Amino acid sequence: MSIKNRTIFENDNLFVLRGMDSESIDLIYLDPPFNSNRNYAAPIGSQAAGAAFKDTWTLSDVDNAWHGEIADREPALYQAIHTAELTHGKGMKSYLIMMAIRLLEMKRVLKKSGSLYLHCDPTASHYLKLLMDAVFGRRNFRNEIIWRRNSGNNAGKQYGRNHDTLLYYAASNQATWNGSVADNYSPEQRSRFKTDPAGNLYKAENLTAPGVTPSRSFEWRGAVPRNRSWRYNKEKLEELWEAGLILTKRDGKTPRLDGLKTYLGPDDRPKVQSIWTDIHRVANTSKERTGYPTQKPIALLERIIKASSNKADVVLDPFCGCATTCVAAERLGRQWIGIDISEKAVDLVRMRLEKEVGLFGTVIHRTDIPKRSEKLPNYRTHKHTLYGKQEGLCNGCQTQFPFRNMTVDHIIPRNHGGTDAVDNLQLLCGACNSTKSTGTQAELLAKLQEQGIL
Numbered sequence: 001m002s003i004k005n006r007t008i009f010e011n012d013n014l015f016v017l018r019g020m021d022s023e024s025i026d027l028i029y030l031d032p033p034f035n036s037n038r039n040y041a042a043p044i045g046s047q048a049a050g051a052a053f054k055d056t057w058t059l060s061d062v063d064n065a066w067h068g069e070i071a072d073r074e075p076a077l078y079q080a081i082h083t084a085e086l087t088h089g090k091g092m093k094s095y096l097i098m099m100a101i102r103l104l105e106m107k108r109v110l111k112k113s114g115s116l117y118l119h120c121d122p123t124a125s126h127y128l129k130l131l132m133d134a135v136f137g138r139r140n141f142r143n144e145i146i147w148r149r150n151s152g153n154n155a156g157k158q159y160g161r162n163h164d165t166l167l168y169y170a171a172s173n174q175a176t177w178n179g180s181v182a183d184n185y186s187p188e189q190r191s192r193f194k195t196d197p198a199g200n201l202y203k204a205e206n207l208t209a210p211g212v213t214p215s216r217s218f219e220w221r222g223a224v225p226r227n228r229s230w231r232y233n234k235e236k237l238e239e240l241w242e243a244g245l246i247l248t249k250r251d252g253k254t255p256r257l258d259g260l261k262t263y264l265g266p267d268d269r270p271k272v273q274s275i276w277t278d279i280h281r282v283a284n285t286s287k288e289r290t291g292y293p294t295q296k297p298i299a300l301l302e303r304i305i306k307a308s309s310n311k312a313d314v315v316l317d318p319f320c321g322c323a324t325t326c327v328a329a330e331r332l333g334r335q336w337i338g339i340d341i342s343e344k345a346v347d348l349v350r351m352r353l354e355k356e357v358g359l360f361g362t363v364i365h366r367t368d369i370p371k372r373s374e375k376l377p378n379y380r381t382h383k384h385t386l387y388g389k390q391e392g393l394c395n396g397c398q399t400q401f402p403f404r405n406m407t408v409d410h411i412i413p414r415n416h417g418g419t420d421a422v423d424n425l426q427l428l429c430g431a432c433n434s435t436k437s438t439g440t441q442a443e444l445l446a447k448l449q450e451q452g453i454l
């Protein structure tokens, strides 16, 4: 691919993604605007001062051709967006179209062994999951990760909203998975262990095994297993005793039959599950803090990168903000590409990579659009644009139809002097198109009224 390691694109990620080769990326993490209906700005005086991005969406933010392209490439995806419009309105629809058109490209650039983590929150996570199921296939859904950002807040007449959601999908069943990393013990798990004077955790296990084996049924230091046998021979028991690994009864000298002290090693710690409570948001006083709005903690990205990529793999963050993903990828020996539309984000990325990982002068800043080595599809046909302009509705009967069931019609028929210009084109369903035939639009509408359809 024409994109080098450590490249930051300052551009709209849709255009950059469209310029990237298919199956060239190993891992994508994206933390897009969440449709929070807020606009974000960094505090004056912070490193990030000047950085801002909006998170309110209307249909004017959406290119008409995107509707058609989504409906053309993934009909189920467009249906999911339509459902969200019915339940939530045009703002959500616009946001989801903005996301869907990009998710289609992200899926295309991901290798078969790749994975994608979409960071969002409950404002839109339920709709985004439908979109992801349509783009990646529901069988490639792996986890809905709940990340507890903070301990809570006073939320009025509802429970405090203190978590984000990460939707984790694999590109296929060949996706890289290095296993979940070891977690810390929860307080209730800890309560099942004892702590020795040096602070190490241990639990007591049975020194005996079921069944009576004659060679293991001896008396040892005043203790005899009843209807059971020692798990070890006398020599091994003595060894354990000398090593201080056997607990005694109150008398301090008779071994307890359930007294085998078993220390917990790092590998015995439980694996991280889908609820993450041990990574804290970037606090105001944190060393990591740049002031960039919605900055995510490096530890969060490190966990994801370790689990779902290998050394030298290419990690992409198409909404990279102040480069948290790039810093984490660099630290872990992965290659990375970041994209952000904001000029300020790019400055910060540079600064942060120089400061945190000592990458002086090695970050490549690009404002162009990369060139794909494969042939580009036609993203913008008249039919795509018209589908968006009409929001998927037939211009005759006003019913929604899938893209493939729509036909392009000349509003003023060619035999009446109508041209092929897009202003003279509309989409009709098959039935309306044959009703209109070579007639005018007014004639079509009159016929539909006569038939009681309008």
Ligand SMILES: C[S@@+](CC[C@H](N)C(=O)[O-])C[C@H]1O[C@@H](n2cnc3c(N)ncnc32)[C@H](O)[C@@H]1O
Pocket: 011, 012, 013, 014, 031, 032, 033, 052, 053, 292, 293, 294, 295, 296, 297, 318, 319, 320, 321, 322, 323, 324, 325, 339, 340, 341, 342, 345
């Ligand atoms: C939630 S922030 C990402 C924060 C980031 N994870 C971090 O830790 O700093 C979303 C970012 O997406 C960027 N953005 C929004 N729309 C974009 C687009 N179409 N193309 C590229 N970047 C975009 C914004 O400038 C903003 O920096």
